Amino acid sequence: MDSKKYGSILRTVSKPARYTGGERGQVIKDKADVLCRWAFCFPDSYEIGMSNLGVRILYGALNSEPDVWCERVYTPWVDMQERMREYGIPLSAHESGDPISEFDIVAFTLQYEMCYTNVLVMLELGGIPERADERGEDDPIVIGGGPCAYNAEPMADFFDIFSIGEGEEALPELARLYIKMKADGTYSRRAFLFRAATELDGFYVPSLYRVEYGEDGTIASFEPVDERVPRRVIKRVVEDFDHAYFPTAPVMPYTEVVHDRIMLEVFRGCIRGCRFCQAGMVYRPVRDRSVETLCRQAEEMYKNTGYDEISLTSLAIDDYTCVGELTDELIKWTNENKISLSLPSLRADSFTRELMAKISGVRSSGLTFAPEAGTQRLRDAINKNVREEDILNAVHIAFEAGKSQVKLYFMIGLPTETDEDVLGIPALAAKVIEEYYKTEGRNKKRPPQVTISTACFIPKPFTPFQWAEQISKEEFVRRQKLIADNIHDRRIKYNFHDSEVSFIEAVLARGDRRLGKVMSEMHRLGACFDAWDEHFSAERWQAAFESAGIDPDFYTRRERAPGEIFPWDVIDVGVTKKFLLSEYEAAKASRPSKNCREGCSGCGALVYGGDTLCRKMRG
Amino acid sequence: MTPVRVAFSKTGSLSFISHLDLMRTVSRILVRADIGIYYTEGFNPHPKLVFALPLSVGAESVSELFDIKVEGEADCGLILSRLRREAPPEMEIRDVYVPSRKFRDIAFAEYDIAIHHKDMPEDGAERVNTLTDSPLVLTKKTKSGEAECDIREYIAALTAELREGDLYIKTRLSADAEHYLNPEYVVLAVRRGLGIEEDDIAPGGDTYSIMRTRILDGAGEDFR
Numbered sequence: 001m002d003s004k005k006y007g008s009i010l011r012t013v014s015k016p017a018r019y020t021g022g023e024r025g026q027v028i029k030d031k032a033d034v035l036c037r038w039a040f041c042f043p044d045s046y047e048i049g050m051s052n053l054g055v056r057i058l059y060g061a062l063n064s065e066p067d068v069w070c071e072r073v074y075t076p077w078v079d080m081q082e083r084m085r086e087y088g089i090p091l092s093a094h095e096s097g098d099p100i101s102e103f104d105i106v107a108f109t110l111q112y113e114m115c116y117t118n119v120l121v122m123l124e125l126g127g128i129p130e131r132a133d134e135r136g137e138d139d140p141i142v143i144g145g146g147p148c149a150y151n152a153e154p155m156a157d158f159f160d161i162f163s164i165g166e167g168e169e170a171l172p173e174l175a176r177l178y179i180k181m182k183a184d185g186t187y188s189r190r191a192f193l194f195r196a197a198t199e200l201d202g203f204y205v206p207s208l209y210r211v212e213y214g215e216d217g218t219i220a221s222f223e224p225v226d227e228r229v230p231r232r233v234i235k236r237v238v239e240d241f242d243h244a245y246f247p248t249a250p251v252m253p254y255t256e257v258v259h260d261r262i263m264l265e266v267f268r269g270c271i272r273g274c275r276f277c278q279a280g281m282v283y284r285p286v287r288d289r290s291v292e293t294l295c296r297q298a299e300e301m302y303k304n305t306g307y308d309e310i311s312l313t314s315l316a317i318d319d320y321t322c323v324g325e326l327t328d329e330l331i332k333w334t335n336e337n338k339i340s341l342s343l344p345s346l347r348a349d350s351f352t353r354e355l356m357a358k359i360s361g362v363r364s365s366g367l368t369f370a371p372e373a374g375t376q377r378l379r380d381a382i383n384k385n386v387r388e389e390d391i392l393n394a395v396h397i398a399f400e401a402g403k404s405q406v407k408l409y410f411m412i413g414l415p416t417e418t419d420e421d422v423l424g425i426p427a428l429a430a431k432v433i434e435e436y437y438k439t440e441g442r443n444k445k446r447p448p449q450v451t452i453s454t455a456c457f458i459p460k461p462f463t464p465f466q467w468a469e470q471i472s473k474e475e476f477v478r479r480q481k482l483i484a485d486n487i488h489d490r491r492i493k494y495n496f497h498d499s500e501v502s503f504i505e506a507v508l509a510r511g512d513r514r515l516g517k518v519m520s521e522m523h524r525l526g527a528c529f530d531a532w533d534e535h536f537s538a539e540r541w542q543a544a545f546e547s548a549g550i551d552p553d554f555y556t557r558r559e560r561a562p563g564e565i566f567p568w569d570v571i572d573v574g575v576t577k578k579f580l581l582s583e584y585e586a587a588k589a590s591r592p593s594k595n596c597r598e599g600c601s602g603c604g605a606l607v608y609g610g611d612t613l614c615r616k617m618r619g
Numbered sequence: 620m621t622p623v624r625v626a627f628s629k630t631g632s633l634s635f636i637s638h639l640d641l642m643r644t645v646s647r648i649l650v651r652a653d654i655g656i657y658y659t660e661g662f663n664p665h666p667k668l669v670f671a672l673p674l675s676v677g678a679e680s681v682s683e684l685f686d687i688k689v690e691g692e693a694d695c696g697l698i699l700s701r702l703r704r705e706a707p708p709e710m711e712i713r714d715v716y717v718p719s720r721k722f723r724d725i726a727f728a729e730y731d732i733a734i735h736h737k738d739m740p741e742d743g744a745e746r747v748n749t750l751t752d753s754p755l756v757l758t759k760k761t762k763s764g765e766a767e768c769d770i771r772e773y774i775a776a777l778t779a780e781l782r783e784g785d786l787y788i789k790t791r792l793s794a795d796a797e798h799y800l801n802p803e804y805v806v807l808a809v810r811r812g813l814g815i816e817e818d819d820i821a822p823g824g825d826t827y828s829i830m831r832t833r834i835l836d837g838a839g840e841d842f843r
Contacts, residue, residue: 007822020632306647
């Protein structure tokens with residue numbers, strides 16, 4: 001884009017390189033050849049958005065269609081927003097510099113609930129009417145997707161349509177339908193949305209469903225307005241994951257972004273079934289890529305980027321059956337090219353000396369494990385299936401290799417958690433320190449350092465804990481203090497998440513359409529960048545709840561009845577409600593269950609067939 | 620191992636990337652170019668890379684230099700074509716050669732500055748041409764904080780002319796390691812001197828541009 005369009009404004013804002021575009025790898029097309037223009041919006045800053053692997057995949061997949069042009073858009077930082085409002089500069093796409101209001105389709109990826117307020121800011125800056133029912137024939141179609149789309153009901157008022165599940169095949173199909181209807185003259189907003197909902201799989205149009213509420217505030221009925229509209233929307237999955245599209249020439253940011261490295265997507269889904277984890281349920285069934293495909297993609301990406309780090313991304317990388325073979329193949333050429341390998345999702349129960357050696361070749365940093373809970377009883381209840389001896393064995397290996405820093409991630413407020421479980425967290429950290437001094441061949445020059453981080457548990461849709469209550473903010477604070485008061489060692493550091501933020505996330509995660517009023521009110525009150533501590537305001541959220549007449553505790557502070565109709569029941573992710581409920585019961589009995597490789601638990605994801613672990617299990 | 624010097628330009632939207640961003644961008648170009656680059660030793664190996672002069676964010680240049688080292692003999696023609704293949708459009712690789720002098724021999728840099736302002740005085744050029752007759756005291760950032768400083772001692776030459784209401788300045792500023800003057804200070808001094816400080820930053824409003832045109836040695840010859 002032509003940076004002169006901003007005049008001298010770029011000199012007055014922080015990090016202007018976020019707005020100028022022109023990066024290597026960006027896709028430029030001739031508008032004359034293009035029949036469907038997408039503005040792909042990431043509702044957070046450039047640095048966050050450019051790091052997202054999903055966006056890279058969808059940007060490439062859409063641009064693979066010759067007559068579709070997908071461009072990138074990010075939330076301008078607050079100083080830039082101020083200037084844009086002052087001088088009437090509309091939000092525009094990076095590649096062409098055209099205002100997003102001129103696009104056919106404006107897409108938002110919803111990666112976390114706290115980005116919702118940014119969506120409304122971007123619509124406003126883009127000059128697009130906020131509510132879907134206010135948009136006219138000349139306005140773009142506004143579509144949402146990403147993990148939060150599994151229950152984006154709090155944002156239902158603002159979206160014309162949601163893409164449910166994996167988008168790399170679904171979004172091009174939607175673009176093709178748009179182009180076809182424009183060409184044969186049958187296009188109107190209503191007709192397009194109706195056909196997308198009824199003819200394509202994986203598209204949810206909120207305006208085609210009517211929701212009624214009972215006296216107790218829960219949903220009494222959630223019905224399609226027309227019998228041709230599916231009662232449930234089936235999520236999309238890519239069946240042949242090994243051959244699925246994967247971008248090997250990503251856009252190269254000039255300025256530093258959060259994840260600035262080669263990301264290899266080794267597999268999708270997770271065999272584990274931790275009961276708090278939404279990703280572990282909604283990305284089922286498990287599908288993996290072959291070592292051959294991954295090695296080819298890694299080499300292509302290295303040649304195209306010059307990055308010095310390869311990150312093997314997946315939900316639990318050491319669950320990949322060929323992790324040894326893959327890392328062996330990669331280090332054949334990564335070490336000599338000064339490329340470091342990082343495995344960001346290691347499980348303590350399958351961490352080995354061999355893996356340790358491979359990741360410490362070039363500039364290796366500290367290690368992180370996620371026991372999630374402080375006692376075996378609670379780890380069984382959440383089905384984490386990691387034992388204390390696994391954790392101590394894993395840190396032993398790390399210490400032996402010269403590491404002295406270990407990070408341990410936990411959650412507090414998990415269902416069935418007692419003070420004994422909470423106290424297990426500092427106790428485990430103390431045992432890790434002890435293990436350090438038991439390790440022969442440790443790095444004697446440096447004292448050990450263990451960093452404990454606790455997140456506040458947020459019950460999520462499509463997990464066994466979707467029925468569970470979230471503990472109060474005060475109780476979170478008490479448990480955080482209990483941990484802090486029981487650390488008697490300066491070599492143990494303690495960080496914790498703000499319970500105020502986690503409370504709002506919990507409201508939105510399991511929220512319904514009535515929260516749309518709260519979101520509009522938040523926008524009116526100037527909310528933006530709520531995912532950033534310095535811009536989050538608990539008081540503003542409180543004011544928005546009050547003015548919308550909504551009691552947020554309704555969404556967090558009650559255990560749901562087994563038969564309650566959830567706002568997200570309209571979505572079918574394969575995994576059944578019956579299975580989730582049985583897992584919830586097992587959690588209450590502190591009873592773990594099998595992982596997918598040990599045997600099928602009958603979760604329901606089997607319906608997707610394809611080239612999946614489910615199919616391999618069945619033979 | 621052979622030292623290699625690369626001359627390049629940095630224009631358009633690339634002018635808005637910071638020095639650190641430029642370092643990162645060039646490092647990756649060097650890796651992709653696959654030219655047997657020499658890496659720093661130590662815990663975090665990265666291509667050995669030294670830039671001649673800093674350039675402020677927003678300023679353009681057709682006269683930038685960086686030094687690298689390559690393993691063995693240097694095939695400058697090959698390196699030039701490889702770097703051109705990998706550089707982004709707004710970074711033009713102009714020359715590649717084995718240097719005979721060190722960056723510490725750099726004494727001056729020359730700039731073209733253009734200033735547009737709705738209230739540009741008609742005698743703007745004459746007043747800028749006599750600007751250095753009296754002290755130009757500005758608050759200048761130094762290594763140890765901020766200090767009041769007469770920037771005239773850094774200005775070797777300053778001439779201006781007015782064309783179609785816009786002011787065009789050519790200036791030569793000291794650029795050795797101890798006495799580097801950021802050309803932004805000259806813009807500030809000129810605007811202050813002409814009483815046109817008030818900024819209308821809207822697109823199409825008041826603006827200025829800076830282009831570094833040459834890097835010179837102490838004798839006033841092009842530094843190579």
